[in-house]
Amino acid sequence: MATHQSGHESRHSKPKPRQVNPITAAIQSWIAATLPSTESDSQNSRNENLINSAPKRFTIYEPLALLPTGSFTSETWASILRTCDEATCNSLWRSILEEISKTGQGRVTHLAVNEGIPLHKNGEDAENVRRSPSGLRMLFGDFGSARGGDQPTRSDFDDAFWVGTKQNGILQTWAPRWTMFSRGNVKEKARVLGFKRPPVGQGDRWAVDLYAGIGYFVFSYASLGMRVLCWEINPWSVEGLRRGAKANKWSVKVIQGEDLALPMETLLAGGERIVVFLESNERASKRIAEAQDSELASNITHVNCGFLPTSEPVWESAWEITRLAPEAWLHLHDNVGVADIESRRAAIQTTFAAWAASGGGLRRPSVEHVEQVKTFAPGVWHCVFDVCITGSSISNNGT
Structure with a gap:
């Protein structure tokens, strides 16, 4: 005869022991x-x-x-x-x-212990533009030598302590003594992955990351099948990007030292998925213009400007380097007070509209979306303003 003991047993069964932290x-x-x-x-x-x-x-x-x-x-x-x-x-x-x-x-x-990323160098007024994690408190384990901070050698890289993680199915690696990792960007990286993939057989689609870091957003664009041009001034971040690209089985080339003097046509001839320039992004516009003169990197469909508290210094460059694409998206990172998001959106629209007008009105910019990524401070949001640009600076008659 069937019995119904499950309920009785569950009422009198011993509770599972509480797991101690x-x-x-x-x-x-x-x-x-x-x-x-x-x-x-x-x-x-x-x-x-x-x-x-x-x-x-x-x-x-x-x-x-x-x-x-x-x-x-x-x-x-x-x-x-x-x-x-x-x-x-x-x-x-x-x-x-x-x-x-x-x-x-x-x-x-x-x-x-993660003590955060200081905005300024230790004991100096200069901004910590490399976002070096000088506040990291190392309690146990060999984190590698303290030498080689600004000008590391291959030996320094080989002897350093490297860690890794996987987000959205993509591997990333970095040396925690020398490079930050922003865990909170995972949502924005996933959103980038949601953009449509380039159609097969219609030539290379390109993305540009003007603050590449260890490849936060670079890898999302690479996953979409784009070729990516990157700028980064921290050699430790560049090495992390290189290692991460290799781990994800993407071809990668780092341009540094004497190679920076070579023509862009030569530098891009290898067809690597990811090309990283170890230099200031102030040179990005000139380099990309040179590439476009050689009919390379013409169709730049995404430009990531991922620097906080604001990436505004490179917005005009982002506008210029997408001039030949029929449609392009600029992703502008900015810290904004929660009450000021809409006014900031309007100001960005006005700025880009003025650039469009000065160029003859052939290109039409529109701030299509504002993504609130994460809180940066009380009442302040890390926002990404997506500017969609349609129409290129080349008219129908090719001028």
Whole structure:
């Protein structure tokens, strides 16, 4: 005879044990093994404070576990860590790595705290245009030599610590000691992937990224089958881009040093999917004009201008380098107050309309969309203004 026990069993079955946070578990074990035990109220309070003020979240970029800003900086933690020797501290960091590795999200061997990307160089007024992560707090593991920051050699690259992750099915790699990674761009990268692929057999479609970084948006355009011209001034980012392109099986060429003096026709002759210029994007317009004189890179359908707090200095260049395309999209990144988004959109429309009028009105720009990517600060959004340009600067009679 059939019975109905499932409901009865579910009511009386033992609840699953609550999973302890891996960092908490590691700290509890470390406290028990390391700190003297007197069972006093003050010691119990101290231990409770250590656990409660410790980070609970982490991000894995194999083989690195990255902890959030401010981790292990509370007064209680600072007091304890000051009294511990290196071996004792390392036993804590090693225990945390072991517990995180048990979660099945990836094996980690290095531990660091993400202290954000400073907008200015250490002790200087100059802007940190390379977005070097000088605030990264390295807790455990060999992150590579501290030498070779601005002018790294191939040996520096080979000896550095590299990590990677996959977003939208695309691999990216970088050296965390020298290069930032913006996890929050994943949504915008996916949106770029949503643009239509170039029709097969109608010649090369090109994209340009004027702030290429480690290939955030470069790889999205490459995935769409476009050839991509990139500009980036941080050699560590360029190396990360090169390694990432290889990992995704895209051909890539880095132009640097003496090769920068070669003609564009020579530089683009290899047919690589991605060509990276290790130089300022101030030279992009001139280089692309030279390529277009040789009937190369004529159909530039996307230009990414991904620099914050604003990429406005390159907007006119983006307008100029798409002059031969029948339709082009400019993706203009900008930090905007939430109450100012529509007025900023109108101002951008006015600016591009003025450029169009000065060029004879053959091209028609329109701010088609504003994407709010993520909050940058309270009340401030990282926005992307999509400007669609139809009509080229070449009239029907070829002039």
